Amino acid sequence: MPNGPVLRLQGITKTYPGVVANDGVDLEVAGGTVRGLLGENGAGKSTLMKVLFGMTRPDAGTIEVEGVERRFRSPADAIAAGIGMVQQHFSLVPDFTVAENLVLGSEPRVRRLFIDRRRAVSEVQALADRYGFRLDAGARVADLAVGARQRVEILKALHRGARILVLDEPTAALAPQEVVELFTVVRSLQAQGCTIILITHKLPEIVANCDEATVLRDGAVVGTRRLEDHERVPGPERDALEADLARLMVGRALPDPPARASTSGGPALSLVGVGDGERVGPLDIEVRAGEIVGVAGVEGNGQTELIELVLGVRRCRSGHIVIAGRDVTRLPVGQRLRQGVAHIAEDRHAAAVASDLSVADNCALGHQDRPPLARSGGRLSASGVQRFAADVVARYGVRTPSLQATVAQLSGGNQQKLVVGREVARRPAVMIAAQPTRGLDVGATAFVHQELVDLRDAGCAVLLVSLDLSEVLAVADRIVVMRGGRIVGEGRPDELDELTVGAWMTGTSEVPA
Amino acid sequence: MSTVIVPPVETPPPKGGRPPATAALVGRHGVRTVVLFVGTALAALVVAAPIIAIAGANPLDAYRALFEGSLGSQRGLAETLVATTPLLVAGLAVSVAFRGGLFNIGVEGQLVIGGLVAGTIGAQATLPPVVHVVVAMAGGAAAAAAWALIPALLKAYRGVHEVITTIMLNYVAFALSTYLVSPGGLLVSKTQPSATEKVKDTAVLPRVWAPTRLHAGIFVAGALVAVTWWFLFRTRAGYRLRMVGGNPTAARFNGIDPRRVTVQTMCLSGALAGLAGAIEVLGVHLRYFDSFSPGYGFDAIAVALLGAITPVGVAASALFFGVLRSGSVLLQARAGVSRDMITVISGLVVAFVAARVVLERRLSRKEPR
Structure with missing residues (x-):
């Protein structure tokens, strides 16, 4: 239902000591459309969304929702005005069912004292079915896959009456099949009149799914562009569009993707039958000098444990780890590092x-x-x-x-x-790069990829562990897929496509809903 | 070796070379630290004023008495420095532990153990001058470090929280020391109840400002400030200590063994606490008296917090608390305010430091991403 703007931000300005996070941002979103919001880290996307969701107050500027000017003092105000937000990190109670999570705070009661669980489940199930969500309202959230949890978050926003839905980096933790399902959900929401703002730095997702894209740079809007259907089809027009948007985001042209390795040397890191006896292994991986091996997999399938085993932070219960010709299975972290190991941690604040x-x-x-x-x-x-x-x-x-x-x-x-x-x-002789570009923008990501490639070209063995499949496909010379702590597939990126790898990642059976 | 494809944006390359030593001495934001220090101390004094009024005295008179008593005469000044000495050394003990991510509440107990052992060595051993006093202090430090080893090992290898164990070991230390100098106890003096024998002249920290009680311990304390600073910021062991305090997991992933560093940190903190007790016994009391410490080890926590756990800050805040302590005599005598009022003031300092942490977190949360 195309009509006037349901959301109008005018002159939103927010300064922090020393930095202008938003500098007179104007944004108009038409009802029933999907709007992509692009920008590098620090471009002001998060600040703008915090302003919109009432998490911070702007220094100047106005917010109009459905023609009415609003002042949000807290997220509660924003929710009351019909704005919903799905953050990157979910806020669900894992031990509660889907229905319990949704009604939390406004539970249907029996005699004012007891929660009417049956009604909660049926209400929520009806809501899920109305939007065509594949969800069991009685399932425990802890038992759901990441994609399904995200649908619970979306449903929670809808349950609270959201008509404008903000999705912040929604695909960051999803497997390819889950991404497909997410965008099916987005389209069905759109069909029912919801307005969606999609924040991401993955250009192809914007191009494939948005009606319009707005690019932020240095706190200001540098361009808004309608996307036509013929531009979504893979081809030169789409490539030109993506290049355009990327240039707008970074303010300069992006470098070409790095070249593959031509030759590789002897094994620099080999794991033989390595396992920790519980969450990972036994598995075999060999990384040669001058080679990037990408480890793909859905989060929580033993990647973290694998890294800890290689570094010596986790005890190795079986097998042998050889780094640069030396068996380090029984050596402490410090001595392994002296063998020439470097490590980009997946969670920099933790490690x-x-x-x-x-x-x-x-x-x-x-x-x-x-x-x-x-x-x-x-x-x-x-x-x-x-x-x-x-x-x-x-x-x-x-x-x-x-x-x-x-x-x-x-x-x-x-x-x-x-x-x-x-x-x-x-x-380093061996670089363990775990999620090296998590949370980085396009420019910084390209930079990190180039660093890894330079290391490889200098003869370093690189083990790249990433949840971002496109990253693994783009950079690695060889890919192994982990599931349930084991290697379930292996191949060269030019022989593989996202769907094959995705099937390995999630297993032959479908993702539990 | 690598091509930088994202050039540094508007970042002038920071100047290499020697870092400004003063910056490290007073913390990263020197001026800010000083302002916060003075502000916190003043705030505590201001808020204490109505409490003094409620206690029935004129706050201005009380503060005049406090500062005259501590700074207004030769004797007052000397007493201030005498009181500063153990606070300073014990404050260093607390702050070293803080730097390493540990909250050592056991400084008081370690200080008692250090004082007892130093007093015993001072009284029982026969050694040449200088050597004797050094050995006595070292013995006190070593004994207190060994005492701190218990919570250190429990923390590092069993994950028992050091706050619990150090508090509990305080009571063990108090009881043990009392027992040893009780009638019939192993170390009790033949002439003086509840004390060890007088330390020999060779083991006494000499008086340096006749006729006052000011003793050479103040110089030892000053030297310890410099040594502690040097250790923390100019040695690899100090770096490891600070890194484990900052993020033990990151330290571990980079080849530092946090457990070993934790043990070292706690023992170092204990050794400093033991030195504080040893200096007090060898410089002021000249024998170990049961419960000779009026809670220096607890005040040291406030000292370390007010001093923002930098060695120089600790020295300044020890001086502040030293002023309070030595001025409290005249405060009671002239203004009729109980000496316990300084406990109120130091409690307020801790409260304001805690409030400051919250305030700073608030401020830093506003920083942009």
Whole structure:
């Protein structure tokens, strides 16, 4: 039902100390359309959505919903106005059923004291069926796959009366089949008159699914573009469109995708029958020098444990791990690192940086025991640390107020650049890159990919573990697929397509709904 | 070696070379730290004023008495420094533990153990001058470190929270030391009940400002400030300690064994606490008296918090608490306010420091992504 704008943001400005996050953003979204919101990290997407959802108040600007000007003091106000948001991280109670999660806070009662579970289930099931959601209202959320949990989140927003739905990076954690299903859901919502705002930095998703795309850069709208149906078909027109949008986002043309490896050397990392006796293995993986092996898989299928096994953080109960010709199965972390292992952690806050320590201190991590940072007698060279950190910061374009600033003051993308820079500076023989581009924008992602390729070309063995299948397909020279802690498929990217790999990732049977 | 395809955007390459030493000395944001320090101390004094009024005295008179008593005379000044010394060393003990991610509430117990062992070595051993006092202090430090080893091992290898174990070991330390100097106890003096024998002259920290009680311990404390700073910021062991305190998992993934560092940190903290007790016994009391410490180890927590756990900050805040402590005598005598009022003030300091943490978190949450 095309009609006037249901949502109009005018002159939204939000400044934080030192940074203008939103600079007079105007956004008009027509009812019943799907709007894509594109932008690099720090472009102001999140701030804009926080403003829209009442999580932060703008310094200037107005919000109109369905022609009525609104002032949101909290998300509750935004929900009351018919705005729903599905965040990247779900807020569901795992031990509750789908129905219980939905009615939480407004439960149907029996004699005011008891919850009418039967009515809750039937109400929710009716809602799910109305929108054509494949969901069992009586199922426990903990038993659902990620895609199904996301549908629960969407349904929760609808249940609260959302007519404008904001999806923040909805495909980040989904398997390919789940992505397909998500966009089926989006279209059926659209058909029923919902307006959808889709935030993502995956260009193909925008191009395939949105009616219009708005690009933000440096806190301002740099362009809004209608997408025509003929542009969605794969072909030169679509390529040109994607290149256009990418250029708008980054402000410059993107480099070509990196070339594949031509030759590879001897094995640099080999796992033979390796397992931890519970969640992963036994499995065999070999990575040769000058080769990138991509590990694909749905989250929680043993990838984290695999990395911990290779690094020596998790005890290896079976098999052997050989790094650069040396059996390291029984060696502690430090000695493995000295064998030439570097590690880009999948969760940098958990395993890579200390947020309250300075940029300089964090750059030095893992380098502190070698000259020029180390000095004789157990001393640490302050000037060495400073010079080294300055080098990492300059070489990798880490935007930081100073080397003494804490890492918490940096944006996520800059923190990641710091980690990548620090680890590449080890000149590793084996690089374990776990989700190295999670949360990074297009420019930074291309940068990290290029770093990995450069490492490979310099003869490093790279083990790339990623939940983003397109990343694995784009960068790896060889792909292995993990499911249930084991290797279930292997091949070269030019022999494989997303759907084959997707089927390996999720197993032969369908995803449980 | 690598081509940078995303060039650094508007980032002037930070200057290499030597970092400003002062920045590390007073924390990363020097001026801000000083302002916060003074602000917190003043806020505590201001809020304490109505409480003093309720207690029936004029707050202005009370504060005048407090500062005259602590800073207004040679004797007052000396007493201030005497009170500062154990607070400073014990404050360093707390702050080293904080840096390593540990909350050592057992400083008081470790201080008692350190004082007892130092007093015993001072009284029983026969050694040449200088050597004797050094050995006595080292013995006190070592004994307290061993005492701290128990919670350290429990924390590192069994995951028992150090707050629980250190608090409990405080009571063990109090009871054990009391028992040892009770009638018939192993270490009790023949002439003085509830104390060890007087330490020999060779083991005494000499007085340095006759006729006051100010002793050489203040110089030891000052040296410990410098050594602690150097250790934390200029050695690899100090770096590991700070990194484990900052993020033990990240440390572990980078080849640092957080368990070993945790044990080292707690023992180092214990050793400093033991030194605080040893200095107090060898410099002021000249023998170990049962419950000689009026709670230095607990005040040290407030000292460390107010000092933002940097060594120089700890020195400044120890001085502040030293002023309160030595001024409290005149506060009671002249203004008629109970000495316990300084406990109220130090409690307020802790409350304001805690509030400050919340405030800072609020401020930093506003920072953009």
